[in-house]
Amino acid sequence: MSGRVFILGAGASRSDTATRAIPLPLAREFFKPHYLDEHWPGRPGLSRHFQGSELQKLVDSYFSKTTDINASRSDVNVEEVYSFIETYRTLYMSRAYQPQVVLDRARAELLYDIEFVVKYCSFGVKSPVLNGRLAKILAPGDSIISFNWDTLTERALRKSKEGRALLRRFDAIASPGKGALEGTNPSAALSDMHAGYFLKMHGGVNMTKCINEHCLRYRYPYVWPDDEEFVDGWACNQCGSRTEIMILPPHIHKTYSGNRFFRLQASIAAQKLRLADEVVVIGYSFPTFDFEASAMMRCARSDFCEEADDLGPFQNRLVLVNPACHEMNYIERAKDLFSVAAMGAGQIEVVCYKTVGDYLQAEMRSRSKQPKASSVTNQL
């Protein structure tokens, strides 16, 4: 039994907070004025306001496109800013006129800003609609691969039996000492392969890690309760070093391979995609600079050695839920990654929905029936 794989991007969390005064932002909205005004962290030792902060100076210096700073800043991608700071600090520091401490402060401000915005734009949302429905329809073997930093999915998963099983397995991945070593038994290893998983590919605001590279807790994150407010104010309980929030935007110097937890998740994700009979992509835009995520999805294709041909692929349905579903570039990108055309006519059915509401209505109320005519069905 292969199961389904749900891939969740920022659009999924956005839809679950859409009715709030300030919904969870997409990657290009973090620097819009209302997010900076309402949720700027103002932590001790850092600037009390965005204006005047090291982060503000950095964003305006390196990302402005026009002389109107507010307008220019409003379209800046937060993942690109984080990637830029990390790369600057590790690779291009020799050309910097600023001391390292300034970049370090900008990085700390950005991490706190992401944490506060993500946490408080979703704070108190007890019953997220999309995530709640997903949790209810999960079958044994279904998996969720999330690229989101918020905890909406965890909150929903706690309310269903299958969801709680996914969270237990997630805890085992984060802290293997708690029982994930049963894989030495062959039958347990097989059931593990077909089990469902919940994976947070980019970490989350409920996870922290020790900053000491030699510490156990550098590799094994702390996973905090979903709505815990101050997760990064504690010293590491293994070595006493400072801890910081564990989020991973895609960039070259912080890949999945650089950390045990992220590497293990990526390996499991590729395996689940390889075995899945249906992949449902909700609110994920397939960003071209997220090379490792793209490679992971491409791994869902059949293996390139002849001996493996009879193993698959197993996938027979690809569902895309995204406002960009009317754009051929988006659909073609998804088809390419999941080998739709390469598999030949009719092998993989592609179904597109522009909104989460359309998807929920058409798919979840009648799982066993064909999609309704109102959806754009693109069968090759």
Ligand SMILES: [Zn+2]
């Ligand atoms: Zn430590």
